[in-house]
Amino acid sequence: MLSIENLCVEYYRRGQVISAVRDLSLTINPGETVGLVGESGSGKSTVALAILRLIRAQEGRITGGKIVFKGRNLLALAQEEMRQVRGQEITMIFQDPFTSLNPVMTVRDQMQEVLDAHPLSSSPAVVGGGPMDPRPVAAGDDGLKEALSRVQLDPSRVLNSYPHQLSGGQRQRVMIAIALLSGPALVLADEPTTALDVLVQKDILELLFQLQKTMQISVLLISHNLALVAQYTQRLAVMRQGKIVEEQPSRDLFYNPKDAYTQELIRAIPAIPQN
Amino acid sequence: MTAYLSRRLLHLIPTLFGISLLSFFLIQLAPGGPIDQMADLNPHVTPAVKARIRSDMGLDQPILVQYGRWLKRIAFFDFGVSLKDNRPVFKKITERLPATLLLNILSIGLMLLLAIPIGFFAAIKPRSWFDRLTTVFVFFGFSVPTYAVALLAMIVFGLRLGWLPISGLSSLNWAPVPVWMKVWDMARHLLLPTLVLGLTSLAGLSRYMRSSMLEIIHQDYIRAAEAKGLTFWRIYGVHALRNALIPLITLFGLMLPDLIGGGVIIETIFAYPGMGRLGYEAIMTRDYNLIMAITVISAGLTVAGNFLADLLYAYVDPRIRYR
Amino acid sequence: MISLYLERFRQNRLAVAGFLFIVLLALLALFAPWLCPHDPLAQNLVERLHGPSAAHWLGTDDLGRDVFSRLLLGTRVSLSVGFVAVGIELVIGVTLGLCAGFFGGKLDTLVMRLVDVMLSIPAIFLILAVLAFLGPNIYNVMVIIGLTAWPGLTRLVRGECLSIREREYIQAARLSGISTARILFVHLLPNVISPILVSATLGVGGAILTESALSFLGLGVQPPAPSWGNILSIGRDYLHMAWWLSLFPTVAILVTVLAFNLLGEGLRDVLDPRT
Numbered sequence: 025m026l027s028i029e030n031l032c033v034e035y036y037r038r039g040q041v042i043s044a045v046r047d048l049s050l051t052i053n054p055g056e057t058v059g060l061v062g063e064s065g066s067g068k069s070t071v072a073l074a075i076l077r078l079i080r081a082q083e084g085r086i087t088g089g090k091i092v093f094k095g096r097n098l099l100a101l102a103q104e105e106m107r108q109v110r111g112q113e114i115t116m117i118f119q120d121p122f123t124s125l126n127p128v129m130t131v132r133d134q135m136q137e138v139l140d141a142h143p144l145s146s147s148p149a150v151v152g153g154g155p156m157d158p159r160p161v162a163a164g165d166d167g168l169k170e171a172l173s174r175v176q177l178d179p180s181r182v183l184n185s186y187p188h189q190l191s192g193g194q195r196q197r198v199m200i201a202i203a204l205l206s207g208p209a210l211v212l213a214d215e216p217t218t219a220l221d222v223l224v225q226k227d228i229l230e231l232l233f234q235l236q237k238t239m240q241i242s243v244l245l246i247s248h249n250l251a252l253v254a255q256y257t258q259r260l261a262v263m264r265q266g267k268i269v270e271e272q273p274s275r276d277l278f279y280n281p282k283d284a285y286t287q288e289l290i291r292a293i294p295a296i297p298q299n
Numbered sequence: 300m301t302a303y304l305s306r307r308l309l310h311l312i313p314t315l316f317g318i319s320l321l322s323f324f325l326i327q328l329a330p331g332g333p334i335d336q337m338a339d340l341n342p343h344v345t346p347a348v349k350a351r352i353r354s355d356m357g358l359d360q361p362i363l364v365q366y367g368r369w370l371k372r373i374a375f376f377d378f379g380v381s382l383k384d385n386r387p388v389f390k391k392i393t394e395r396l397p398a399t400l401l402l403n404i405l406s407i408g409l410m411l412l413l414a415i416p417i418g419f420f421a422a423i424k425p426r427s428w429f430d431r432l433t434t435v436f437v438f439f440g441f442s443v444p445t446y447a448v449a450l451l452a453m454i455v456f457g458l459r460l461g462w463l464p465i466s467g468l469s470s471l472n473w474a475p476v477p478v479w480m481k482v483w484d485m486a487r488h489l490l491l492p493t494l495v496l497g498l499t500s501l502a503g504l505s506r507y508m509r510s511s512m513l514e515i516i517h518q519d520y521i522r523a524a525e526a527k528g529l530t531f532w533r534i535y536g537v538h539a540l541r542n543a544l545i546p547l548i549t550l551f552g553l554m555l556p557d558l559i560g561g562g563v564i565i566e567t568i569f570a571y572p573g574m575g576r577l578g579y580e581a582i583m584t585r586d587y588n589l590i591m592a593i594t595v596i597s598a599g600l601t602v603a604g605n606f607l608a609d610l611l612y613a614y615v616d617p618r619i620r621y622r
Numbered sequence: 623m624i625s626l627y628l629e630r631f632r633q634n635r636l637a638v639a640g641f642l643f644i645v646l647l648a649l650l651a652l653f654a655p656w657l658c659p660h661d662p663l664a665q666n667l668v669e670r671l672h673g674p675s676a677a678h679w680l681g682t683d684d685l686g687r688d689v690f691s692r693l694l695l696g697t698r699v700s701l702s703v704g705f706v707a708v709g710i711e712l713v714i715g716v717t718l719g720l721c722a723g724f725f726g727g728k729l730d731t732l733v734m735r736l737v738d739v740m741l742s743i744p745a746i747f748l749i750l751a752v753l754a755f756l757g758p759n760i761y762n763v764m765v766i767i768g769l770t771a772w773p774g775l776t777r778l779v780r781g782e783c784l785s786i787r788e789r790e791y792i793q794a795a796r797l798s799g800i801s802t803a804r805i806l807f808v809h810l811l812p813n814v815i816s817p818i819l820v821s822a823t824l825g826v827g828g829a830i831l832t833e834s835a836l837s838f839l840g841l842g843v844q845p846p847a848p849s850w851g852n853i854l855s856i857g858r859d860y861l862h863m864a865w866w867l868s869l870f871p872t873v874a875i876l877v878t879v880l881a882f883n884l885l886g887e888g889l890r891d892v893l894d895p896r897t
Binding site for chain 2: 076078082107108109110111112115116118120123124125126127128129130137138141142186188189199202
């Protein structure tokens with residue numbers, strides 16, 4: 025469904041040009057969860073930003089490759105067409121729930137505006153094209169409330185709140201609700217739990233993947249935590265300095281890593297000695 | 300929010316006290332004092348008469364007692380009489396205050412109307428020709444002496460081109476003319492002073508707006524808004540703008556004293572019948588009661604303005620409004 | 623470290639231009655008496671109100687004095703008032719700001735109350751009143767401008783102190799038992815220096831503007847001593863026939879203050895820790 029082919033991305037930093045992503049190819053199939061793991065600076069977040077073309081002109085640019093989504097090359101789309109894809113067919117969850125929501129707008133406003141920006145998503149017939157594609161949400165407050173209860177939040181309490189009145193875990197759930205609002209085919213989760221406490225991390229990931237199964241969405245899960253990602257994905261790719269060094273079904277990769285770097289990452293996972 | 304506001308209100312009281320104290324002691328710096336002023340012009344006033352007048356006015360009491368009495372009087376808005384024409388000072392001020400308020404409010408309006416869009420568009424396209432042009436304009440705005448701009452404007456628009464009047468608030472044949480003509484006449488008189496007064500503050504405000512916007516644009520929630528597929532205007536005109544405007548409220552409060560002060564020079568040059576010019580004349584003629592009163596009142600206006608800004612801030616920022 | 627700053631500064635051409643102009647101005651002020659083509663105080667009623675000519679490059683004023691020479695001598699006034707006023711402002715403002723910011727408590731409250739009071743009263747009133755009462759001369763002008771400018775600086779310094787005080791390295795220093803004075807001067811001050819330096823530079827420009835406004839209103843430097851402001855005030859009386867009396871002092875003030883502003887902003891860009 026999504027196929028990244030030979031992607032190359034450059035960043036500008038202090039007058040220097042850095043290759044953040046080099047000749048990267050990756051496929052995500054419908055209903056599948058794919059993990060993308062790497063250390064800081066490996067370029068994994070850049071991949072997500074590149075898919076949605078969120079890289080700003082002053083920051084850097086995509087210098088080569090294709091990103092084919094449902095038969096169309098996203099990199100060749102016009103600005104307005106790309107805008108339609110964002111938030112509707114492909115959505116993103118960001119890393120830091122404390123800074124990813126606008127502090128001066130209510131949760132309702134920040135949810136409703138997604139629907140307002142993509143009016144077509146309220147009518148089921150237009151979105152997607154196959155039996156695997158999930159149903160979008162009903163219009164009005166009821167639709168928003170339904171979206172909030174889907175992520176296990178109390179709708180009447182949360183809908184009219186401002187972000188600062190919610191906890192980190194609650195804010196992340198709101199972000200997930202927003203991401204699922206218009207019934208996307210693919211969700212990019214960029215380190216969705218890194219900023220949260222350990223127990224909350226587990227809750228959020230469990231929630232995410234439950235929803236993924238019931239709504240039959242594809243997810244690209246990006247993280248630096250190999251153990252965590254291996255648990256929740258079907259396939260796993262390891263990134264290093266802009267390139268994918270290994271890609272296998274998750275279990276296979278975790279127990280039989282072929283690449284030296286992957287082996288190092290796995291060895292680095294702390295284990296309590298037996299004696 | 301009530302906690303925040305009541306704290307702010309509590310702050311006001313010592314500040315107002317301090318203002319009255321400072322104004323009172325400012326006058327003590329004056330050589331001689333009001334008696335000598337009156338006496339020097341009148342050869343009939345002997346030292347004995349001077350002493351009598353002194354004790355009548357309570358000027359022979361210890362300084363703190365004088366201060367206390369003065370304070371009690373001004374609490375009831377009794378600022379005494381003008382030494383020039385014996386009219387009550389408060390009345391003289393209230394005659395001129397509306398004109399000053401009009402000038403200031405119009406200038407503020409003009410400033411906001413121009414500064415916010417300028418800062419907004421400069422930030423959206425940094426380093427564009429618009430940004431560079433407005434930056435140049437801002438630098439000049441900071442560097443130019445306002446009274447010089449006023450003079451040059453008077454030369455160009457008043458004398459050479461003859462488009463606009465260069466003094467006062469109304470033309471000579473004021474009375475027998477229909478209302479709309481009066482308004483039009485007033486507007487013509489107001490145009491130059493308003494422009495000059497507002498223009499230089501405009502530079503500061505637009506610069507601040509620009510940096511505020513730039514800071515906001517780099518926030519995560521703006522990128523998240525883009526990822527939602529919102530339109531350009533929704534992202535920058537709603538998400539970014541709302542956040543960028545909030546710190547501007549505080550800045551605005553801080554600019555108030557400069558506005559009121561700048562008004563003094565502008566009003567004097569344009570012979571505008573406002574409080575600022577009254578203050579200047581009062582200083583020149585050593586009209587002490589009037590000077591003290593204007594100082595206290597302008598400072599009071601600033602304090603009130605700052606408090607209003609605080610109110611607005613508390614209302615607009617949900618992080619304060621809802622605990 | 624310093625060389626890094628110098629290099630960055632050199633790249634900002636406008637700031638360098640500003641700096642060079644100020645140096646030029648300082649030299650002109652220093653050697654003014656020898657550089658004047660005419661005696662700035664010499665009256666020549668035959669030649670009063672002549673426009674710019676070969677004999678008088680910038681024209682003559684209402685008493686036949688050469689405007690160019692008077693402008694040149696006026697440079698001394700502007701620069702000396704600018705630097706002395708800012709000097710006074712720095713001494714009072716930085717000391718009070720450091721004390722308030724570092725010691726906190728009652729001292730902080732007292733100082734900030736005083737600052738609030740002084741910032742509420744329009745400085746112009748205080749300045750005009752004091753000059754009217756104590757007599758207008760250049761020394762009073764310098765002192766009163768400095769005395770009305772320090773509150774803004776104090777607020778700035780205190781703010782910086784407050785934010786730095788809570789940082790770990792300061793707390794570490796305190797825990798190690800280092801004396802208060804040492805902490806103040808060795809650890810706190812260097813970090814506060816950059817905003818102070820920027821503020822001082824911009825402050826010189828502001829002081830020059832204020833001095834010229836005062837001389838313009840007749841409460842600054844008194845004739846026959848020349849000041850850019852009092853030349854302008856003559857210009858006001860002869861608005862319709864001697865434009866050169868208004869234009870040239872304006873240009874002088876404008877370019878000078880602009881130079882200080884460019885320098886100050888340039889310093890700000892160079893010293894900003896974020897870049």
